[in-house]
Amino acid sequence: MVRLSWTNQAKNLISNILNNMNFRIGYGYDVHRLAEGETLWLGGVLIPHSKGTVAHSDGDVLLHALCDAMLGAAKMGDIGRHFPDTSSDYKNIDSKILLAQTNELIASKNYRVGNLDVTVAAQQPKLKLFIPEMEETIARILGIDIDAVSIKATTTEELGFEGREEGISVHAVVLIVYTDIVDKIHKGLDDSEEGRINTVEEAKEKITT
Numbered sequence: 001m002v003r004l005s006w007t008n009q010a011k012n013l014i015s016n017i018l019n020n021m022n023f024r025i026g027y028g029y030d031v032h033r034l035a036e037g038e039t040l041w042l043g044g045v046l047i048p049h050s051k052g053t054v055a056h057s058d059g060d061v062l063l064h065a066l067c068d069a070m071l072g073a074a075k076m077g078d079i080g081r082h083f084p085d086t087s088s089d090y091k092n093i094d095s096k097i098l099l100a101q102t103n104e105l106i107a108s109k110n111y112r113v114g115n116l117d118v119t120v121a122a123q124q125p126k127l128k129l130f131i132p133e134m135e136e137t138i139a140r141i142l143g144i145d146i147d148a149v150s151i152k153a154t155t156t157e158e159l160g161f162e163g164r165e166e167g168i169s170v171h172a173v174v175l176i177v178y179t180d181i182v183d184k185i186h187k188g189l190d191d192s193e194e195g196r197i198n199t200v201e202e203a204k205e206k207i208t209t
């Protein structure tokens, strides 16, 4: 029996994975109006500010854009389809719950988030100090490494509705990975582990079989 070298096994595994289209991307965009007397939740974190977002839910525009990107990647519609704002179930709901449920939805199609990248456009407040906590919160809910979660904030140079502080917009992109891929990698590595030659005796046995 001829065994492929570890390198060739790895190459075959990678080409199988790529040919099977196990990676998918998704994009999400959301906007909420800002008003005085409302709370400002962003990325699952309560931000102290004179204004907050106007919404049926807690108005976490960042988590909404992220949910839409995840659902889009899995071809599962959008957040409005799964969590309609006409339903009293979602009145003032904590959007972290929506994110956890969205993660369950994509898991039902055997996907998990590979990594995500989010940009928040807001003139005020400055978000830099809150970003690490947002990233930790999202990584924890999705059950992924914090290295896979990137959040950035920008102003719009006082241009547009964000610049006039009338609202906040968020763009999100997500890569989702078919979970079977993880099994394949482990299986592939285990197989190659078996095929590895550690001693001269093992080498002789390989040559003769």
Ligand SMILES: [Zn+2]
Pocket: 030, 031, 032, 055, 059, 060, 061, 064, 065
């Ligand atoms: Zn929203």
